[in-house]
Amino acid sequence: MKEETISRIIVERYGIKLQKNLETDVVIVGAGPSGLVAAHDLARRGRRVVIVERKLAPGGGIWGGGMLFNEIVVQEEALDVLKDFDVRADRTEEGLYACDAVELAAALILGAVQAGACLLNGVSCEDVVMRDNRVCGVVIQWTPVELAKMHVDPLVIRSRAVLDGTGHPCEVVSIVAHKAGVRLDTPTGGVVGERPMWAERGEQSTVEHTRAYYPGLYASGMAANNVMGGFRMGPIFGGMLRSGRRVAEMIDHDLAG
Numbered sequence: 192m193k194e195e196t197i198s199r200i201i202v203e204r205y206g207i208k209l210q211k212n213l214e215t216d217v218v219i220v221g222a223g224p225s226g227l228v229a230a231h232d233l234a235r236r237g238r239r240v241v242i243v244e245r246k247l248a249p250g251g252g253i254w255g256g257g258m259l260f261n262e263i264v265v266q267e268e269a270l271d272v273l274k275d276f277d278v279r280a281d282r283t284e285e286g287l288y289a290c291d292a293v294e295l296a297a298a299l300i301l302g303a304v305q306a307g308a309c310l311l312n313g314v315s316c317e318d319v320v321m322r323d324n325r326v327c328g329v330v331i332q333w334t335p336v337e338l339a340k341m342h343v344d345p346l347v348i349r350s351r352a353v354l355d356g357t358g359h360p361c362e363v364v365s366i367v368a369h370k371a372g373v374r375l376d377t378p379t380g381g382v383v384g385e386r387p388m389w390a391e392r393g394e395q396s397t398v399e400h401t402r403a404y405y406p407g408l409y410a411s412g413m414a415a416n417n418v419m420g421g422f423r424m425g426p427i428f429g430g431m432l433r434s435g436r437r438v439a440e441m442i443d444h445d446l447a448g
């Protein structure tokens with residue numbers, strides 16, 4: 192067994208993977224719960240999906256549960272998503288369900304990848320591609336290059352739709368609002384900004400605010416809530432899972448039209 196053979200296999204396979212995915216149907220920025228469910232559902236519908244995730248480990252805010260107590264609470268309305276990913280959940284008080292955070296994160300990652308989504312971890316989205324008032328791709332860079340602030344030009348993935356699943360900061364929508372200087376489809380024309388904790392309202396608004404905010408650009412999960420000024424909700428995840436499901440339906444519908 193030659194060391195260089197191992198290296199060659201890795202370099203060749205990653206090169207093929209990247210080349211195959213430089214042009215795709217949907218780029219999802221952020222492998223949190225909403226992005227992973229969206230990726231799974233879109234891939235299941237036959238769409239080509241690339242997820243770019245800044246961190247080494249996909250899963251976003253799932254792993255830590257609430258304040259590192261790695262348990263997750265989910266409402267009954269999202270049980271169908273847990274079932275689709277084979278995640279076990281126990282019924283608890285007030286009709287709420289609970290599952291292991293590590294099981295949920297691992298299952299969503301596995302489900303998205305096995306459904307056919309291409310997950311590029313350690314890769315950050317630092318900008319978007321725009322043509323004729325439409326978002327049509329993302330500008331990507333290795334996270335370590337970003338962290339080291341090295342002066343290295345990025346690469347690009349072109350897509351028919353981009354989903355901002357970056358959580359609290361809604362990074363992609365913010366880039367479009369600030370850098371492209373366009374008006375978003377929000378009451379202020381920009382990012383309204385997330386409000387404080389109110390679990391019930393935040394859960395509702397996460398799903399309601401899941402939609403397109405500019406041609407070619409969608410937001411899900413906490414990103415959608417930040418864009419539209421929804422309340423935060425803490426370690427209850429039904430809204431995130433349903434948001435991912437909802438945005439996948441919307442994007443699939445729009446791409447078919």
Ligand code: 48F
Pocket residue numbers: 220221222223224225226243244245246249250251252253314315316317356357358359362411412413414423424425426427428431
């Ligand atoms: O925040 P995150 O888990 O996304 P979400 O689907 O879920 C929110 C919940 O986890 C939790 C909650 C509210 O209290 O219930 O917060 O909205 O995951 C977002 C992912 O996006 C990655 C980030 O590392 C994380 O894994 N991310 C953020 N910005 C970028 C990015 C970027 N520019 N490029 C690539 N990945």
